[in-house]
Amino acid sequence: MVSRFVIAALMIATSAGTVVKAATLVNRQAKSVTITVIEGARKTDHTVAPAEKLTNVCQSGCLMRLNSNQEDEFEIDAGDALSIENGNIYFDTTPGDEAPPAGN
Numbered sequence: 001m002v003s004r005f006v007i008a009a010l011m012i013a014t015s016a017g018t019v020v021k022a023a024t025l026v027n028r029q030a031k032s033v034t035i036t037v038i039e040g041a042r043k044t045d046h047t048v049a050p051a052e053k054l055t056n057v058c059q060s061g062c063l064m065r066l067n068s069n070q071e072d073e074f075e076i077d078a079g080d081a082l083s084i085e086n087g088n089i090y091f092d093t094t095p096g097d098e099a100p101p102a103g104n
Contacts, residue, residue, distance in 0.1 A: 023058035
């Protein structure tokens with residue numbers, strides 16, 4: 001009985017520590033934009049208002065289009081941080097670009 005409890009506790013602790021990375025996007029413009037996210041066969045449109053942050057997209061990578069324009073198509077990885085300014089998408093950070101911990 002005790003061993004079952006220990007195994008269950010370890011399984012919960014292990015799954016609770018799993019972090020799912022996803023991309024985030026902030027609209028830093030004064031007007032709303034439409035973002036099309038293409039993940040595999042699924043295509044989703046998001047309207048992002050000024051100063052709004054779109055989170056939990058592209059968990060396993062995706063293509064992203066700005067205002068449904070196929071010419072403005074970007075390959076996005078999980079963990080990318082993006083912003084929209086002056087009608088353009090900018091990569092603020094990409095996986096591995098995070099600042100080092102304090103004291104390093």
